[in-house]
Amino acid sequence: MDLRYPIGQYEPAPYSDALREERLADIKFLPGLLEKAIENLDEAQLNTPYRDGGWTVKQVVHHVSDSHLNALSRLKFTLTEENPTVMGYDEEAWAKTAEYTQLPINVSLTMIHTIHAKLHVLFANLSAEDFKRTYIHSQSKKQFDLWFLLGMYAWHGKHHAAHITALRERMGW
Ligand code: NI
Incomplete structure (x- = not known):
């Protein structure tokens, strides 16, 4: 198994109401899934x-909050402007900034709860037509909806979350 992709890579699929419900549930339950994934890990384990x-593990959790903050920003720009260009970012460089080592992951988990409450309500209120709204990614210059x-x-x-749970399984934690 490729340890980088424990659940496989993202595979885009055509719109369907059933898949929409599934994805909305994924957005809703991610904060709980992550909390469960890190439950009872000690400092040494979190630094593995x-x-x-x-x-x-710490960097992974901080990364999810940074990444999904960008997702929230992309969503809001795309809902309020016509085909905006949204900023990509250097995730490796972001993962080396101070809060990744100096702040406890609970700070990022709290942020993930907040971001996902917003993502969920915003996505849940989109029509099938709204889902066709597009943006351009600044790095790839590609258009996405x-x-x-x-x-x-x-x-x-x-x-x-699977990076963390797969690590726990391998380590017997
Ligand atoms: Ni990532």
Whole structure:
């Protein structure tokens, strides 16, 4: 198994109401899923990379809050402007900034709860037509729609939670 992709890579799928409900549930339950994933880990365990050369459990949690903050921002720009260009960011560089080592992950978990409450209510109120609204990614210059965005971040949260749960399984934690 590729330790980087414990649940496989994100695979875009056509819009359906059933898949929409599934993805909305993923958005809703991610904060709880992450909390469960890190439950009872001690400081040394939290500072363990999820794979050789990979981020530590702490970095993974801080990364999810940064990443989904960007997702919330992309969603709001796309809902309020026509085909906006949204900023990509250097996730490796962000993972080296001070709060990744100096703040407890509970700060980021609280933020993830807040971000996901907003993401969930915003996505849950979109019509099938709204999901066709588009944005341009500043790095790839590619165009994406909000259906892609929902799927991407529903996947992305589970992807990183699985990094932690797979590590725990391998370590017998
Ligand atoms: Ni990520």
